[in-house]
Amino acid sequence: MHNLIIKILIVCPQGFSCCTLEMEEKLSQQSRTDVKAPVHQLSSNLQNTFTQRHRHFDQFFRELLSNAEKSLNDMFVRTYGLMYVKNAELFEHFFSELRHYYSHGSSAVNLDDMLADFWTELLERMFRLVNVQYEFSDSYMECVSRHTEQLKPFGDVPRKLRLQLTRSFIAVRTFTHGLVLMPEVVGKVSTVSASQSCVRAAMKMLYCPYCTGQVALKPCKNYCLNVMRGCLANQADLDTEWNNFLDAMLGLAERLEGPFNFESVMDPIDVKISDAIMNMQENSIQVSQKAFQGCGQPKPNMAFRTRRSPKDSGFPGRFRPYSPDARPTTAAGTSLDRLLTDVKKKLKHAKKFWSTLPDTVCVGERIAIGDECWNGTAKSRYESVVIGNGLANQVSNPDVEVDITKPDMVIRRQIAVLKEMTSRLKAAYTGTDISFVNEDAGSGEESGSGCDSPPCDSDGDIYFSTPAPAKPRIIKIQPDKQPSSGTRLAPFSLALAVMALLLALLTPHTR
Numbered sequence: 001m002h003n004l005i006i007k008i009l010i011v012c013p014q015g016f017s018c019c020t021l022e023m024e025e026k027l028s029q030q031s032r033t034d035v036k037a038p039v040h041q042l043s044s045n046l047q048n049t050f051t052q053r054h055r056h057f058d059q060f061f062r063e064l065l066s067n068a069e070k071s072l073n074d075m076f077v078r079t080y081g082l083m084y085v086k087n088a089e090l091f092e093h094f095f096s097e098l099r100h101y102y103s104h105g106s107s108a109v110n111l112d113d114m115l116a117d118f119w120t121e122l123l124e125r126m127f128r129l130v131n132v133q134y135e136f137s138d139s140y141m142e143c144v145s146r147h148t149e150q151l152k153p154f155g156d157v158p159r160k161l162r163l164q165l166t167r168s169f170i171a172v173r174t175f176t177h178g179l180v181l182m183p184e185v186v187g188k189v190s191t192v193s194a195s196q197s198c199v200r201a202a203m204k205m206l207y208c209p210y211c212t213g214q215v216a217l218k219p220c221k222n223y224c225l226n227v228m229r230g231c232l233a234n235q236a237d238l239d240t241e242w243n244n245f246l247d248a249m250l251g252l253a254e255r256l257e258g259p260f261n262f263e264s265v266m267d268p269i270d271v272k273i274s275d276a277i278m279n280m281q282e283n284s285i286q287v288s289q290k291a292f293q294g295c296g297q298p299k300p301n302m303a304f305r306t307r308r309s310p311k312d313s314g315f316p317g318r319f320r321p322y323s324p325d326a327r328p329t330t331a332a333g334t335s336l337d338r339l340l341t342d343v344k345k346k347l348k349h350a351k352k353f354w355s356t357l358p359d360t361v362c363v364g365e366r367i368a369i370g371d372e373c374w375n376g377t378a379k380s381r382y383e384s385v386v387i388g389n390g391l392a393n394q395v396s397n398p399d400v401e402v403d404i405t406k407p408d409m410v411i412r413r414q415i416a417v418l419k420e421m422t423s424r425l426k427a428a429y430t431g432t433d434i435s436f437v438n439e440d441a442g443s444g445e446e447s448g449s450g451c452d453s454p455p456c457d458s459d460g461d462i463y464f465s466t467p468a469p470a471k472p473r474i475i476k477i478q479p480d481k482q483p484s485s486g487t488r489l490a491p492f493s494l495a496l497a498v499m500a501l502l503l504a505l506l507t508p509h510t511r
């Protein structure tokens with residue numbers, strides 16, 4: 001304590017002082033607070049901005065997921081009626097896995113496996129439905145499942161959907177992580193306390209005029225800059241990685257507006273899955289024949305012919321075609337677009353935050369303009385040169401003693417954290433999740449397909465690039481065709497037969 005007082009006593013110029021020893025000590029404490037206050041204020045504004053943006057995005061993505069589920073449910077109830085209702089848990093599971101993946105990433109859900117399981121399960125259920133006249137054992141169905149790849153019952157939909165979901169989910173998850181990380185980094189950096197020599201310099205700048213009787217005298221601008229650059233030397237060294245990180249965030253934001261647009265993947269997911277189901281219905285004869293060739297001729301279902309006629313059930317009303325709302329195919333004009341426009345502005349604004357802190361602090365009320373200012377010894381022009389930002393430049397700081405061989409460890413750590421996040425953002429930009437790069441090394445050929453050039457958008461992707469919304473297909477009813485033996489039926493009337501049979505099969509349970 002004694003040492004500290006000695007130091008404080010020599011802060012202000014020798015000679016006349018109206019400050020007692022106790023006052024100087026108090027003023028020194030005050031200086032510590034004063035030097036931190038504006039930095040604290042600016043940092044917490046920045047923290048609030050991005051905490052809020054994260055909340056908006058997170059809420060929006062979760063809403064998109066639940067809206068997609070609701071809209072699929074509504075459409076499928078209208079279009080497939082009981083057939084859907086009876087199998088609704090398959091789709092509920094699908095969406096709950098997507099939500100889980102959104103929250104916890106690939107450590108919780110392997111998206112490729114999850115999607116493969118979904119299509120296999122859907123194939124199994126539909127295969128039984130389009131072949132009700134046969135009986136299938138579990139081992140027979142396992143055989144059919146094994147042939148899913150060759151049978152391609154759902155056309156190109158599973159492949160496309162996997163690609164779209166993978167890259168847009170990775171983009172969304174990484175982007176929201178970036179938004180969470182910003183306030184964390186700012187928070188940790190703003191806890192770094194001012195060094196002893198910084199506090200001394202600040203006290204000399206802020207309170208020595210007062211102790212020498214020049215109460216209202218404010219520091220010269222360049223004097224203030226040198227003191228603050230000395231005090232914030234370590235913080236300024238964050239700037240390079242901070243800016244790289246912000247550029248990577250901005251890059252990914254562009255991806256989210258364009259080819260990795262989560263909204264235009266999730267919003268029409270009902271139409272996409274419905275397309276897959278239509279594909280299966282249209283291909284059901286070929287798919288079944290191929291399955292019979294590969295897995296053997298199934299046993300006829302003895303109960304089949306004793307069920308009541310589909311004519312009695314009066315179900316065709318269930319096939320009311322759905323009319324999809326005009327769905328956006330790009331982010332333009334959508335809610336995601338608005339969110340991204342706003343967040344991009346904030347990200348750009350946050351650039352150079354750390355290196356410009358001294359300039360942001362040394363303005364207005366805190367300094368005096370011109371030569372009628374406190375230069376550290378007198379009311380006079382400040383003669384020293386303004387030194388640069390960052391630790392290395394502080395060797396020649398005339399006002400703050402800085403040990404340039406001892407970088408602040410908290411700040412070093414945050415530089416490393418930002419570096420790592422930037423790599424993840426850049427990988428997400430190409431559709432890759434590098435947080436699990438080792439586990440994913442052997443998986444899907446598309447997951448790492450570098451999308452950093454235009455070809456990415458032009459893979460004939462009807463859900464992204466075509467301005468016209470994907471035209472949903474409608475099951476056409478041909479009511480005068482009597483369903484009899486499955487194999488001779490046209491696909492549409494086969495679907496009709498399936499519905500009738502399903503309804504017939506369900507009836508006993510509802511009684």
Ligand SMILES: *[C@@H]1O[C@H](CO)[C@@H](O)[C@H](O)[C@H]1NC(C)=O
Nearest residue numbers: 375377378380381382383384
């Ligand atoms: C402050 O002003 C005094 C008197 O003019 C001068 O001697 C001194 O060098 C100045 N200090 C700086 C750092 O400019």
